[in-house]
Amino acid sequence: MSDWLAGPRGELAADRILDGVRSLFRARGLTGVSGIGMAEVAAAAGCSRATLYRYFPNRQALFVAFADREAQRVVARVWRDRGAVADPAAALLDTLVAVLAAVRGTPFLAVWFEPVNAGVVAQLADSSDAVDVLARTFVASYRPDLDEDAARRLGRWLVRSVVSLLTMPAEPDEERELLRAFVIPFLVGARVPA
Template sequence: MSRDWLSDDRADLAAERILDAAAALFAEQGVTSVGMADIAKAAGCSRATLYRYFENRQAVRLAFVHRETRRIAARVVHEVRGIEDPSQRIVAAMLGAVHAVRAEPLLIAWFRPGESGAAGRISQDSDVIESIAAGLFTPTGLTGPERSRLARWLTRIIVSLLSAPGRDDDDERAMLAEFVVPIISRAFA
């Protein structure tokens, strides 16, 4: 039995291959300088094929960021699930996300000087990232616009730490403990 070339599995694999090729280019050349022709060539497909999967360069960026955000979130959830104190769990989750991005050359490339604007815009405009952040970082009892704003604010802090790191891990942890924990504690009250 032959498989249809456009079957879901095959389409998913093609999209993943394109995103993997784009990721390598982002790390090598910088996020803002990579165009659709570059991505098609690196993925080994025609531009027409690339456009069948992704409408434009921003769609490729967004799909890549969403894929990696889901991957990091799953890892962070696993790492912090045993932390009972909600404020400490949020700080650990935020630092876990920062460390995961820094450890991955394909991701930290988004936060080099001149590149962080694209990541910042995506992180604040994406409903997917907001939803993941709300699940990771906000109290379950908090709902509606307040939860949404808190999730976007905490995401903004993570982007800030990636774009302009603290002096070291202890400095970043201290900043989060001193400035973020009091706000989070109020949200849990």
């Protein structure tokens, strides 16, 4: 463990800890999220518990940081892979479907949305600043007419809609239709949830 803190300490240490969390989720499968303790995370990351607590004061902070990092990675990957945008509504629908597929296709993310982990996900959906910023920025890119507060509210509603579809999946065609009928109008139209 002597080289554990070598290099740029802050980001390197936090990323190494979050990589340890990811490996635990991968190894544990369906029970991975709620059953992981801080001692296991420290062991998986190859650090002491004191070091772990220096960067993440509790499990909630650790899980929020993990969700933040992975949400940013999924959105960046989907955004990078999307094609040319001719019809904004169709492109937005395709992007949301791609986000759902990316999360479901990544085992250490898909485990979060299993019924056994629903309580953890519900807490994270409301406490992740990075996810909030991602959603607000995403909404603002489609709705430049909105002020920051309205974009934030619509972003939070979008996160809840996506989390709902991830935790209670439907057939792909039905999900696409639900997004088209109930989400897309808010993101490209004039409606904003109060």
